[in-house]
Amino acid sequence: MSSKPATTPYRIAPSILSADFARLGEEVSRVEAAGADFIHLDVMDNHYVPNLTIGPMVCKAIRPHVKIPIDVHLMVSPVDALVVDFAKAGADLITFHPEATPHVDRTLQLIRDQGCRAGIVLNPSSPIESMDWVMDKLDIVLLMSVNPGFGGQSFIASTLPKLKAVKQKINAYTASGGQPILLEVDGGIKVDNIAAAATAGADTFVAGSAVFGAPDPDGGYRGVIAAFRSALASA
Secondary structure, three states: OOOOOOOOOOEEEEEHHHOOHHHHHHHHHHHHHOOOOOEEEEEEEOOOOOOEOOOHHHHHHHHHHOOOOEEEEEEOOOOHHHHHHHHHHOOOEEEEOHHHOOOHHHHHHHHHHOOOEEEEEEOOOOOHHHHOOOHHHOOEEEEEOOOOOOOOOOOOOOHHHHHHHHHHHHHHHHHOOOOOOEEEEEOOOOOOOHHHHHHHOOOEEEEOHHHHOOOOOOOOOHHHHHHHHHHHOOO
16 A cells, blocks of 8 residues: 655645546556646446446556555445455545445544545535544545536535635644644646635645646646646645
8 A cells, every 4th residue: 555645735636537548557657657646536336426437446457557545535325345345456545425324433434444544525515514523533535626426527616615614624623633634625626726726725636637638748747737736836
């Protein structure tokens, strides 16, 4: 399992949902070489969300191609069996939606028991109070800035004040002696809005089509990752 730290205060996590699946090993290697911090896997089950994507076998297949952490976002119900399967397949971080499991605390502990960092995912309309009773088991909170289920959607602007509110909760918790908690945002992140998300409190950014769909003359995604870094420098 990889534990490579990010080289900047911000982490960029390209989502392979928008990658070329015929060349997936090459794609993840290229974004790592371009400076990505995590590889993000959007796992959808055509049950909790209206789409079907990938399973643990894909995680296992790409694990040898990258040294950076693999960040698995489970949009599935039930959750627990896939937690174990993805951990065995090489995941480093696993997040899930509280609405998708009957026992949030138990699922977070299960993730940690597998040696992975654990977190919850809040949909655009999910109350942030879901964090309050499980802060001690959170390593990451992921805020959806689109409704989950499909790539290529537009950023929902109301995510910005929600990011600020979640960041305030995290800061208060860590100031009282709690463990560090990453604040990730996923959905419609582009070069022209990533700084606003960072200013609101996000430190980890999932980007799919904005990375894998970007024109990049060197063929290695260096240009778009550099553009994200440049935009973040102004946050």
